[in-house]
Amino acid sequence: MKCKKHNLSYKYVCPECFQPYLKETAFSSLEEIREYQRLSSKRIKTTNPKSKINLIACLKIKYYNNVAYAGTIFYDIKNQKAKNFKIRKYKQTIPYFPTLLFLRDLEIYLNLAEQIKFNPDCYLLNASGQLHPFLFGVASDFGLKLKEEIPVIGVTKKNLYKSGKLINLKELNEFKIVGDIEFKNHLVGKYLSIKNLEKGIYISVGNNISLNLAIKIISNLLKYKIPEPIRLLNIELNKTIKNEIER
DNA sequence: GCGACAG
DNA sequence: ATCTTGTCGC
Structure with a gap:
């Protein structure tokens, strides 16, 4: 692929475009970042937790005028109830x-997790985990850096960089269709x-x-296309941001 | 050859 | 992701 601005060939990220932001990171080169992603991906665990998952902590970040509006909401699966919506603001740096979404968002996610009020059984992030060219999206990075071994699920609306191909499409039940995303012979x-919708969502570890x-x-x-915790958190975030901007 | 691009 | 108007359907 070629960068229109610099007329440079590149893989995923244009080096010229990225260069000014390198000093904002803890890395000395893009290659070092790739090495970090490759090595870290091997530390991901896909074993299930011992206890049952009921309370989900969902995190989502929206940007407006270079300000990150980062929201947290808890979702009780059994009662299908959302609670304890909180929003914090951060300045966008990268x-x-x-x-490389982790460079922009990881610290914010970790900061949110530190301030959390209840102990969640699981985190849900609006980002990729293993569904990533280096098998290490920000949901995985977040999952590795948590102080405790808590499950983290990544959900996105798009397949990042065609990081995998869709195979084995089949009916999950009367209403839903499920498929595998395979990448270099791995199920990522x-x-x-949902059956009557044109496009679905992507889930990864x-x-x-x-x-x-x-x-x-x-x-x-899935009451709708977007999982309830993400959808409800998004609504709350939009309300808060709208109120703030109108002042 | 062209376009591909989590949020 | 953001910016942004109307419009269609339940």
């Missing part, structure tokens, strides 16, 4: 680069769609959970 994620359990949990949260 912009979005495909495959699942595709999940962040850390400390199997893909099968992740898909089971997410499929039960």
